[in-house]
Amino acid sequence: MSVYSQRLxxxxxxxxxxxxxxxFHTADAAAFNASYLIDPSGQLTxxxxxxxxxxxPLEGSAxxxxxxxxxxxxxxxxxxxHSFEQHFLVIDYAPLNNVQIFRPxxxxxxxxxxxxxxxxxxxxxxxxxxxxxxxxxxxxxxxPLYLRVASSSSIDVPLNIVNxxxxxxxxxxxxxxxxxxxxxxxxxxxxxxxxYFSIKDTSYLLYVLYIASFTLMQASITGYAFQYLWPNHxxxxxxxxxxxxxxxxxxxxxxxxxxxxxxxxxxxxxKLMLAIAALSLLLAAASFFIPYHLSTxxxxxxxxxxxxxxxxSGIACYRKKVAIALFFLIGWCCILLGAxxxxxxxxxxxxxxxxxxxxxxxxxxxxxxxxxxxxxxxLNQLQREKEELERNATLKQKAINKELADxxxxxxxxxxxxxxxxxxxSHELRTPITGIAGSLAMIQREGLSTQASQYLESASVSTGxxxxxxxxxxxxxxxxxxxxxxxxxxxxxxxxxxxxxKLYQLNAKAKGLTFQFEAMPTxxxxxxxxxAKIEIIxxxxxxxxxxxxxxxxxxxxxxAAQNSQRIDFEISDGGxxxxxxxxxxxxxxxxxxxAGFSRSYxxxxxxxxxxxxxxxxxxxxxRYHSLxxxxxxxxxxxxxxxxxxxxxxxxxxxxxxxxxxxxxxxxIIKAQLQQLGHQVDSADNGQQxxxxxxxxxxxxxxxxxxxxxxxxxxxxxxxxxxxxNAATPIIAVTANTMTRDIERCLAAGMEDxxxxxxxxxxxxxxLQQWLSKSSRxxxxxx
Numbered sequence: 001m002s003v004y005s006q007r008l009x010x011x012x013x014x015x016x017x018x019x020x021x022x023x024f025h026t027a028d029a030a031a032f033n034a035s036y037l038i039d040p041s042g043q044l045t046x047x048x049x050x051x052x053x054x055x056x057p058l059e060g061s062a063x064x065x066x067x068x069x070x071x072x073x074x075x076x077x078x079x080x081x082h083s084f085e086q087h088f089l090v091i092d093y094a095p096l097n098n099v100q101i102f103r104p105x106x107x108x109x110x111x112x113x114x115x116x117x118x119x120x121x122x123x124x125x126x127x128x129x130x131x132x133x134x135x136x137x138x139x140x141x142x143x144p145l146y147l148r149v150a151s152s153s154s155i156d157v158p159l160n161i162v163n164x165x166x167x168x169x170x171x172x173x174x175x176x177x178x179x180x181x182x183x184x185x186x187x188x189x190x191x192x193x194x195x196y197f198s199i200k201d202t203s204y205l206l207y208v209l210y211i212a213s214f215t216l217m218q219a220s221i222t223g224y225a226f227q228y229l230w231p232n233h234x235x236x237x238x239x240x241x242x243x244x245x246x247x248x249x250x251x252x253x254x255x256x257x258x259x260x261x262x263x264x265x266x267x268x269x270x271k272l273m274l275a276i277a278a279l280s281l282l283l284a285a286a287s288f289f290i291p292y293h294l295s296t297x298x299x300x301x302x303x304x305x306x307x308x309x310x311x312x313s314g315i316a317c318y319r320k321k322v323a324i325a326l327f328f329l330i331g332w333c334c335i336l337l338g339a340x341x342x343x344x345x346x347x348x349x350x351x352x353x354x355x356x357x358x359x360x361x362x363x364x365x366x367x368x369x370x371x372x373x374x375x376x377x378x379l380n381q382l383q384r385e386k387e388e389l390e391r392n393a394t395l396k397q398k399a400i401n402k403e404l405a406d407x408x409x410x411x412x413x414x415x416x417x418x419x420x421x422x423x424x425x426s427h428e429l430r431t432p433i434t435g436i437a438g439s440l441a442m443i444q445r446e447g448l449s450t451q452a453s454q455y456l457e458s459a460s461v462s463t464g465x466x467x468x469x470x471x472x473x474x475x476x477x478x479x480x481x482x483x484x485x486x487x488x489x490x491x492x493x494x495x496x497x498x499x500x501x502k503l504y505q506l507n508a509k510a511k512g513l514t515f516q517f518e519a520m521p522t523x524x525x526x527x528x529x530x531x532a533k534i535e536i537i538x539x540x541x542x543x544x545x546x547x548x549x550x551x552x553x554x555x556x557x558x559x560a561a562q563n564s565q566r567i568d569f570e571i572s573d574g575g576x577x578x579x580x581x582x583x584x585x586x587x588x589x590x591x592x593x594x595a596g597f598s599r600s601y602x603x604x605x606x607x608x609x610x611x612x613x614x615x616x617x618x619x620x621x622x623r624y625h626s627l628x629x630x631x632x633x634x635x636x637x638x639x640x641x642x643x644x645x646x647x648x649x650x651x652x653x654x655x656x657x658x659x660x661x662x663x664x665x666x667x668i669i670k671a672q673l674q675q676l677g678h679q680v681d682s683a684d685n686g687q688q689x690x691x692x693x694x695x696x697x698x699x700x701x702x703x704x705x706x707x708x709x710x711x712x713x714x715x716x717x718x719x720x721x722x723x724x725n726a727a728t729p730i731i732a733v734t735a736n737t738m739t740r741d742i743e744r745c746l747a748a749g750m751e752d753x754x755x756x757x758x759x760x761x762x763x764x765x766x767l768q769q770w771l772s773k774s775s776r777x778x779x780x781x782x
């Protein structure tokens with residue numbers, strides 16, 4: 001079923017429900033007699049009206065006098081078999097604004113009550129959108145009820161006498177019918193407002209404004225606005241209706257111009273609609289100053305004139321093959337028909353009943369629905385045009401896609417070349433750095449003079465900085481390529497923090513700063529996480545803290561909640577701080593406070609970017625806030641689960657095989673392990689390592705990846721198949737630490753990676769960690 005069929009089916013269903021309720025659930029009224037008297041002077045008193053003998057019997061139960069300057073008296077009495085006790089008088093015509101009710105009392109005198117929309121709602125009677133007045137048992141054929149009606153609106157007085165239950169039934173019926181009506185208007189308004197926000201077409205916005213003003217106008221005419229919106233301000237009734245009539249005409253004219261494109265299709269009609277819109281705006285403003293009996297007819301004249309212009313424009317557009325003009329034409333013909341029926345009823349030509357009184361609402365509902373269909377048709381037309389454009393663009397896009405695919409292929413080749421270059425340069429740089437760093441570490445363990453120790457310390461720090469910059473570049477490249485992954489392992493957190501704090505204590509002291517390290521007693525010893533990436537983040541933050549501080553204190557504070565696996569690393573300084581503007585971009589790459597060769601602060605400009613992205617990779621976060629009056633504070637918050645690991649276990653003498661083709665690196669690694677008391681065998685290529693693993697059982701094997709004859713990856717796969725060392729942990733000792741290199745090592749069967757240069761102080765903990773995971777007996781070769 002199409003969208004048009006669905007909407008038409010929904011409208012017919014709602015209309016059928018409303019008509020059925022109106023015709024088959026009308027309350028049975030009490031029998032009464034009614035007659036009326038015309039008072040041309042409008043000066044008759046109740047006493048004079050009672051004395052008058054020339055009352056004319058009503059034909060039916062309603063007075064239809066149309067727009068009239070005269071006053072009308074109505075005399076109402078029950079028939080001989082009925083009484084008005086516990087009954088109510090109902091006048092179901094909300095626009096009446098001056099109605100006086102005269103009831104006889106127990107003494108035979110008449111008491112007056114003013115009702116209508118010029119009087120605030122009476123809380124002692126049921127609050128409805130129509131006029132309701134309670135009756136008393138003293139009303140009889142000898143003492144009838146009198147009404148005096150004088151209204152600036154059409155004098156249309158439908159009379160009904162009902163009891164309480166009938167009154168409630170009539171009120172509920174009216175609410176249901178008008179609820180369906182106003183609900184339809186609101187649904188159409190919300191639907192088209194949603195479309196406007198989706199496609200930003202002005203026609204939809206003007207249509208929504210038209211429906212909104214039209215809905216309020218109908219609420220004012222039917223009395224629901226007086227009942228719910230301003231029950232205590234009856235003076236608004238004389239202003240709201242003509243003003244809302246004028247606004248409805250204004251937005252209808254503007255919508256029609258935009259919708260039919262009359263400026264290009266029917267220029268004459270376009271100018272007339274602009275004139276109607278201007279007059280409507282003027283009348284809307286004038287409604288606050290001119291009387292109701294003048295402003296309302298003027299508004300009706302404007303609406304009638306616009307409706308005729310709209311119908312003529314619709315016919316002209318339809319003749320010019322504008323498809324949506326048909327829906328437009330049907331809608332305005334329906335509202336013209338409904339308005340005509342209401343007008344003929346108001347002047348007394350047509351009888352007043354539910355259908356004639358509701359003709360305007362029925363016509364407007366069909367009109368709103370038809371215009372919504374027209375807008376939907378226009379939306380579908382735009383969609384078809386869009387699809388046609390997309391089809392036309394597809395052919396061009398295919399050629400572009402082919403060219404783009406070729407370009408992407410070239411980019412992939414270039415990216416692979418870049419990765420290979422970075423991997424190679426990393427290996428070539430780390431290999432000599434490993435020898436330098438290892439040699440320095442070994443020399444520092446010998447007894448040297450103070451000055452020599454300072455020289456060695458300076459060389460060691462410089463070597464560490466070179467390694468740190470290489471790691472930063474490789475991590476940044478991995479992150480940008482989307483290759484970086486977390487590699488969790490067990491590690492001793494206090495040990496790593498202590499080593500880091502000692503290093504930066506020296507760096508801070510060299511610049512005249514103090515360094516403070518605090519760790520909570522509740523901090524766990526062994527945790528699970530990617531210690532390599534954690535250290536990279538902390539080094540970036542500590543480097544920046546020292547770099548941008550000229551005096552004061554650098555503080556590293558580590559905290560952990562008692563029952564939480566999250567650990568916070570807070571680094572604060574007393575440096576120059578970061579402005580609010582710079583704080584918004586500090587995590588962007590290559591952002592520095594100064595640029596050029598004369599800048600005050602050195603660095604690559606990617607430290608914070610790398611740290612921020614690595615923090616997210618580790619499922620944590622990196623936050624910044626400024627310290628007052630100066631300084632910065634960065635907080636790294638990471639989930640680090642506690643590890644079930646027993647620290648400080650006595651470590652036996654281990655049988656270790658080191659496969660390394662670089663003689664300097666081999667010498668350093670062997671010396672470091674031998675200082676720890678272990679038995680070390682060495683191989684200078686992969687084939688030699690395989691041969692030695694076939695005849696000797698080892699506790700741990702350190703394997704370089706790039707070696708002659710057989711590389712470390714192939715050697716690992718062969719050793720893992722040998723019976724003696726199938727369960728032996730094989731640790732990659734490599735200068736290639738990009739993510740794809742690490743993944744290749746793990747895929748070959750290696751258990752972990754140890755990046756060059758090797759830090760001597762980390763070896764004992766690492767050995768204990770790896771041995772704790774090994775399933776084979778230790779020291780079988782000793």
